[in-house]
Amino acid sequence: GQNIDQPTEMTATEGAIVQINCTYQTSGFNGLFWYQQHAGEAPTFLSYNVLDGLEEKGRFSSFLSRSKGYSYLLLKELQMKDSASYLCAVMDSNYQLIWGAGTKLIIKP
C-alpha cells in the first residue's frame, strides 16, 4: 500500500529552527510537495522536490532523498505566523497526490 508518515505535532520557539520529517512508500514517484495549511484555510504550496538534494526558498528549505524515501522541511528564523499544519504529499505514478496526515507546528514566544 501507499504510506506517508510525518510527526503529528511539533513545538518550537520563535526565532529558532525546526525540521519536519516525512517518509514515504508509494507506487511510483513524480515529486514530493510540502504545503502549509493554517486552521480553517486551504493548503498553500511551499515547495516541490523531484531530484535528490536541498531546495532553498527564503526561510524555508526542503530536502529529498529518493533512495531513502525521505524528505524534510526546514524552517528557519521561526515566526509566530509559522504556526500551522505542514502537509507532505507525494505524486505517484498516476500523478495523483498521496497525502500525509500533516504535522501541526506550534510556535512559542
Added chain:
Amino acid sequence: GAVVSQHPSRVICKSGTSVKIECRSLDFQATTMFWYRQFPKQSLMLMATSNEGSKATYEQGVEKDKFLINHASLTLSTLTVTSAHPEDSSFYICSARVLAGDRYEQYFGPGTRLTVT
C-alpha cells in the same frame, strides 16, 4: 504560482437542498481538477478527480449521485452536493493541476465551508 478561485467561500443550507460550488483556474487552463473534503482536525480526503470533458472519477465510498461534478471547460469545475444532510457539513476544497515545464504542480482554491442545518 497559479491562482485557483472558489465560490462561495461559505454557505449555509437546509437539509434536503442542493448546493453548487464553483472552482475556477484564473490564469491557466487545468485539464485536471480535484475535489477534496476536510473535516475538522483531519487530513484532506480526495473525493474525486475531474478531467475536462469526461466523467469524474470518484474515490471509494464517495457517492457519485450525491456529489455531482461537472468539468465543462478547462477553467471551471463545479461540485453540487445534492439533498444535503448535516453530516455533509465540511470544508470542501478544489485543486487544479497544471503542467509547469516538465513537471506537474497542484494548487488549491481557498475552500468552501458548507454548513447544513
